[in-house]
Amino acid sequence: MSSRIELRDVGQTFLVRGNDDRQLREFVALEGLDLDIAAGEFLTVVGPSGCGKSTVLDLIAGLARPTSGSLTIDGTPITGPGLDRSVVFQQYTLLPWRTAQANVEFALEARGGLSKAQRQERAQTYLELVGLSEFAGRYPHELSGGMKQRVAIARSLSYQPEVLLMDEPYGALDAQTRERLQEELVAIWQRTGTTVVFITHDIDEAVFLGQRVAVMSGRPGRIKAIVDIDLDRSGAGDRDVRATAEFAAYRHQVWTLLREEHVPAHRKEAAHVA
Numbered sequence: 001m002s003s004r005i006e007l008r009d010v011g012q013t014f015l016v017r018g019n020d021d022r023q024l025r026e027f028v029a030l031e032g033l034d035l036d037i038a039a040g041e042f043l044t045v046v047g048p049s050g051c052g053k054s055t056v057l058d059l060i061a062g063l064a065r066p067t068s069g070s071l072t073i074d075g076t077p078i079t080g081p082g083l084d085r086s087v088v089f090q091q092y093t094l095l096p097w098r099t100a101q102a103n104v105e106f107a108l109e110a111r112g113g114l115s116k117a118q119r120q121e122r123a124q125t126y127l128e129l130v131g132l133s134e135f136a137g138r139y140p141h142e143l144s145g146g147m148k149q150r151v152a153i154a155r156s157l158s159y160q161p162e163v164l165l166m167d168e169p170y171g172a173l174d175a176q177t178r179e180r181l182q183e184e185l186v187a188i189w190q191r192t193g194t195t196v197v198f199i200t201h202d203i204d205e206a207v208f209l210g211q212r213v214a215v216m217s218g219r220p221g222r223i224k225a226i227v228d229i230d231l232d233r234s235g236a237g238d239r240d241v242r243a244t245a246e247f248a249a250y251r252h253q254v255w256t257l258l259r260e261e262h263v264p265a266h267r268k269e270a271a272h273v274a
């Protein structure tokens with residue numbers, strides 16, 4: 001249960017207001033963007049701020065339609081949101097008046113097709129998967145930031161989407177919680193075989209999680225390079241994968257690609273001429 005996603009020559013243009021004349025102008029956010037995501041793959045996406053990462057995710061989620069080009073999932077055009085895809089955002093989007101368990105059940109109610117008992121059981125299973133069985137009866141305000149994000153992940157996984165789309169889901173968390181949740185996510189992905197597309201600003205996070213890291217360039221946004229990551233993440237809890245020489249080499253490779261994006265245009269041109 002996982003899906004192949006293809007983006008072909010995707011462009012996205014927004015109408016924005018100019019600073020001076022307040023006239024509407026076209027702003028090209030994405031142009032000529034090609035990307036293939038294999039079924040069951042874990043792909044991370046990095047790029048400078050504003051390069052269009054969230055825009056790409058919104059398009060795959062079906063929350064927006066591209067101005068040009070095509071997006072398909074298992075060969076079928078993406079025309080809107082669907083139960084085959086689930087999105088986890090940076091902000092914990094939990095219902096404050098429902099417990100952790102009831103928040104997960106709520107998503108299953110919306111999905112339909114399960115009895116109350118089945119929904120309860122499914123919610124328990126996924127809360128256990130993210131290590132929150134003991135906190136099922138707590139309300140969001142009684143949970144830490146990391147716990148709330150784990151409930152959001154449990155909720156997304158509970159209706160068994162083929163594709164999990166994550167937009168900087170750990171951006172608001174402290175470093176230790178973040179690393180723990182990264183390890184949990186890898187374990188969950190290995191168990192479920194879900195296709196994961198994960199956006200992050202953090203190079204270490206991108207290298208630790210991704211089988212491939214897609215590096216985007218900005219203005220207009222497109223895929224600049226794809227870095228294949230071949231790290232042994234087994235037993236990641238006991239072994240500090242992030243401290244290995246291989247990890248550092250991948251990190252440097254991605255860092256260099258991103259660094260080039262921050263070089264001012266006139267210096268890039270000069271480098272080109274030289």
Ligand SMILES: Nc1ncnc2c1ncn2[C@@H]1O[C@H](COP(=O)(O)OP(=O)(O)OP(=O)(O)O)[C@@H](O)[C@H]1O
Binds near residue numbers: 014015027047052
């Ligand atoms: N609805 C919109 N209307 C106008 N412009 C938009 C809209 N959505 C995004 N943009 C613009 O498109 C560009 C890409 O935005 P997007 O949020 O995809 O970037 P991002 O790479 O996710 O940024 P960040 O890393 O800062 O979160 C930005 O310049 C943004 O201002």
